[in-house]
Amino acid sequence: MSTLELDRGRPAEAKLRVIDCDIHPAMNAWTEVHPYLAKKWIEHLTVYGSHLRHAFSEALTHPRMSPDAARVDAYPDEGGPPGSSLALMRSQHLDPNGVAFGMLIPLRWNPGSQRNLDFGVALTLAMNTWQVERWVKNEPRLRASILIAQEDTVGSVAEIEARASDPNFTQILLLPRTDEPLGRRRYWPIFEAAERNNLPIAVHVGGTNGHSSTGGGWPSYYMEEHHAVAETMQSVLSSLVFEGVFERFPGLRVVIMEGGLGWIPSFSARMDKHWSRLRSEVPHLKRSPSEYIREHVWFTTQPMEEPGRASQLIDLFDRIGWDRLLFSTDYPHWDFDDPRHAFKAPLSEAQRAQLLYGNAQAFYGID
Amino acid sequence: MARHVVATVDDIAPGQRKLVHVQGRDIGIFNVGGEFFAIANRCPHEGASLCKGRVVGLVESSEPGSYQLSRPGEMVRCPWHGWEFDLRTGKSWCDPLRTKVRAFDLKVEEGAALVEETLLRTFPVSIERQYVVIEV
Numbered sequence: 001m002s003t004l005e006l007d008r009g010r011p012a013e014a015k016l017r018v019i020d021c022d023i024h025p026a027m028n029a030w031t032e033v034h035p036y037l038a039k040k041w042i043e044h045l046t047v048y049g050s051h052l053r054h055a056f057s058e059a060l061t062h063p064r065m066s067p068d069a070a071r072v073d074a075y076p077d078e079g080g081p082p083g084s085s086l087a088l089m090r091s092q093h094l095d096p097n098g099v100a101f102g103m104l105i106p107l108r109w110n111p112g113s114q115r116n117l118d119f120g121v122a123l124t125l126a127m128n129t130w131q132v133e134r135w136v137k138n139e140p141r142l143r144a145s146i147l148i149a150q151e152d153t154v155g156s157v158a159e160i161e162a163r164a165s166d167p168n169f170t171q172i173l174l175l176p177r178t179d180e181p182l183g184r185r186r187y188w189p190i191f192e193a194a195e196r197n198n199l200p201i202a203v204h205v206g207g208t209n210g211h212s213s214t215g216g217g218w219p220s221y222y223m224e225e226h227h228a229v230a231e232t233m234q235s236v237l238s239s240l241v242f243e244g245v246f247e248r249f250p251g252l253r254v255v256i257m258e259g260g261l262g263w264i265p266s267f268s269a270r271m272d273k274h275w276s277r278l279r280s281e282v283p284h285l286k287r288s289p290s291e292y293i294r295e296h297v298w299f300t301t302q303p304m305e306e307p308g309r310a311s312q313l314i315d316l317f318d319r320i321g322w323d324r325l326l327f328s329t330d331y332p333h334w335d336f337d338d339p340r341h342a343f344k345a346p347l348s349e350a351q352r353a354q355l356l357y358g359n360a361q362a363f364y365g366i367d
Numbered sequence: 368m369a370r371h372v373v374a375t376v377d378d379i380a381p382g383q384r385k386l387v388h389v390q391g392r393d394i395g396i397f398n399v400g401g402e403f404f405a406i407a408n409r410c411p412h413e414g415a416s417l418c419k420g421r422v423v424g425l426v427e428s429s430e431p432g433s434y435q436l437s438r439p440g441e442m443v444r445c446p447w448h449g450w451e452f453d454l455r456t457g458k459s460w461c462d463p464l465r466t467k468v469r470a471f472d473l474k475v476e477e478g479a480a481l482v483e484e485t486l487l488r489t490f491p492v493s494i495e496r497q498y499v500v501i502e503v
Contacts, residue, residue, distance in 0.1 A: 065449055072446035073419035336447050341413040 016098025017353070018339050019360035021300045022204070022257055022328035023093075023102045023142070025135055026068075026083035032134065033109070036126035044119060052113045053179075053210040061213050062225040066334040074332035082332035086139055093331045094141055097339050100357070101366060102142050103170060104131050105204050105257065111149045112174050113208045121155030124148055128163060136168045143364075145173035145202060150182075153189040160190070164197035170364050171200045171255070176236045177207030183239030188248065195251045200298075200363070203236055204257035205229040233259030234267055237293060241271065244284040246292040255298040255326060255363070262305045265319040268293055294321060298363055300328035301355065302337040310345035322351065326360045368502050370486040376475060376497040379403070382440055386418040389503045394471060396499055397422065397454050399440045404454040405471040405501045406443075411459075412466060415447040423451070425460070472502040 027033070034042050051057055066072065074082035074092065083089070094102060106127055114120030124147045131144035146163045148156035163169045172194050176182060182203070194201050212218045214228045233256050239245075246252060271289035279285065285292075299320065307313055317325065329337050339356055347355070360366070373387040379398040386408055387394050393408035395418040408417050424439040442451045442460070451460045457470035479494040492498060 071415075072421060072444075073416065334447060334449065336413075338413045338415075 016339055016356070018097055018099045018327060018356045019364075019366070020093075020097070020099045020102045020329050020331065021255070021326040021360055022105050022302060022330050023089070024083050024331065024333060025089075025104050025106055025131065026081045026332075027108055027130075028080040028084045030108075033123070033126040033130050036129040036133075037122060041119060041122045041126075044116075050109060050119075051115045052110055052208045053115055054208045061208055062219070062222050064334070065222055065226075069333045071332050071334055071336055086135065089331070090139070093329070094139070097329070099141060101360070101364075103202075103364075104135055104142055104144050105173060105202070106131060106145070106147060107175075107204070107206055110175065110206070110208060111147060112151065112178070114149065117149065117152040117155070120149035121152050121159065124155075124159050128159065128169070132166075132168045143170045144168050145171050146199070147173045148190065150174045150187060150190060151179055153187065156190050157193045160193040160197060160199065164193075164199060169199075171202045173202045173204060175207030176203045176205065176232050177209040177211070177213070179209055181239035181243075182236045183241070183243030183245045185243070188245070191245055191249045191252050195249045198251070200253040200255055202255045202257055203233070205232065205259060229258065230260045230263050234263065237267070237297065238271060238289075240296075241289045241292050242282050242285070244282070246296045247284055247286060252296055253298065253363075254296055255300065257300045257328065258302060258330060259299070260303060260305065261299060261301070261316060261320060261325075262307070264293075264299065265316065294324070298324045298326055298359075300326045301342065302328040302330045303335045304337050304342045304344075306344055313343065313345040322354060323359055323362075325355055326363060327356045370484075370500050370502055372481060372486065372490070372492060372498050372500050373405075374499040376403075376499060379499070382422060384418050384422070384443075386416070389501065392503065393418075394501065394503070395443075396473070396501070397443065399454060403473050403475055403499055405473040405499075406452065406454060406457045407468040407471075409468070410445045410447070410450060410452075411468060412445065412448060412450055415445050417443050417445060417452065417468065419446040420444045421446070422454075425451075474500045476500050 049057055068081050070082035076085035076088045078085065093099065109123045109127060111120040111123035127147050135142050136144050146160055146169050148159055150156055160172055180186065213225050214231055219225055268290035275289050305313060305316060371389050373389065374385055374396055379385045379396060381398050381400050384395050384397045387396060394405050395408045397404045410417055420443045422440050423442050423444055424436050425442055427435050441454050443454055444451050452468055457468040459466040476498055478492050478496045478498060481492045481498055482494055
């Protein structure tokens with residue numbers, strides 16, 4: 001690979017047209033959701049607070065590389081955390097990066113990991129209304145996600161049904177560190193509601209389920225935690241496949257968000273190998289695991305792999321399937337991918353357009 | 368190559384930086400404890416503005432469990448992905464041969480010496496002040 005030389009003046013600005021499948025909106029203050037919470041839950045929040053399924057209330061499983069996990073240049077002049085200012089989101093991201101549509105992935109409150117299930121469900125209602133009132137109504141390029149508290153499937157299904165016909169919402173959102181592996185039958189009512197309403201399930205890294213973040217225990221460093229997102233997504237996929245979720249719900253579509261890409265071909269191949277020898281343990285699988293993944297699962301691109309040799313990136317896309325990759329930036333987080341520079345491989349204009357726009361357009365049914 | 372007056376010394380306090388535009392280039396001028404350095408502003412990885420990054424020291428270790436902090440204020444971390452660039456050379460710590468930004472020759476000069484010289488300047492030069500001059 002030759003020396004990176006972005007510093008030789010700006011490249012000619014090609015017209016960008018992007019669907020960003022991972023934008024994180026933030027709140028100036030937690031009280032922003034109060035208008036959408038029943039009075040009893042405001043009282044609950046004030047008296048008892050938010051309690052996740054791990055030791056330190058409101059803590060992340062590991063401190064991030066950067067405060068707020070954010071780009072240093074994403075703090076609004078008017079104050080508030082990165083992602084809280086629509087004006088800055090427009091001037092710093094949506095406008096210059098040609099974002100025609102942006103999918104909101106709200107992470108605040110982590111309602112799916114709240115120990116109090118009813119409170120978790122109440123927070124999803126509030127967060128979902130907040131996305132529409134605070135963001136989508138003020139910026140027509142943005143779309144909301146139906147956040148659910150997956151440990152309460154009754155509450156989750158009710159929220160899915162309540163939002164399913166609202167065009168402001170494009171998908172159902174949950175975080176993958178759930179109480180049990182995501183394919184377990186306790187979660188099937190959610191998949192049934194998703195399939196019935198033709199809504200994809202977005203699984204974005206995160207969640208605090210009280211289990212260690214790696215299969216080998218609690219790691220010391222953020223770098224290890226950051227890598228463990230891939231382990232978590234592998235657990236999600238193997239559970240969905242081997243539990244037979246895609247057999248039972250043939251119309252279900254899943255998008256894995258921010259889990260990385262490099263591991264997907266080897267993971268699929270390994271599952272296929274095991275299936276060819278151990279198939280009788282899971283006779284409800286009618287096809288090889290990789291076929292289910294190829295048919296039912298999409299992946300967002302950020303954090304993009306940088307293998308060093310461009311041909312290896314092309315080979316990776318060939319093996320995953322070019323039509324399964326949905327471009328995402330992760331704005332305003334520190335590991336943001338810029339649509340101009342994220343793909344360190346020569347792409348044809350058609351390939352670039354497919355990755356940046358066409359795949360997500362087809363996936364979300366955008367006209 | 369030409370010499371450009373881009374700032375007065377007083378414009379940039381120690382620990383601070385200033386973004387300047389010279390011949391179509393964005394260049395960051397950094398004051399490290401009274402010593403000035405100029406590097407290209409755009410991160411070679413994905414294009415972020417290095418002037419918006421945090422200025423830090425160099426953390427090293429001779430063995431696990433041992434930490435040394437040296438060269439305070441001589442590295443800038445990209446505001447996005449955290450690549451560390453040496454303000455003296457423009458080279459990144461992790462990949463100095465391939466991932467680097469151009470470092471420009473910089474001199475601090477007396478206004479009295481500059482007023483007689485024909486050179487590119489973005490503002491008037493007076494004899495009683497000191498100026499940052501870079502060669503681009």
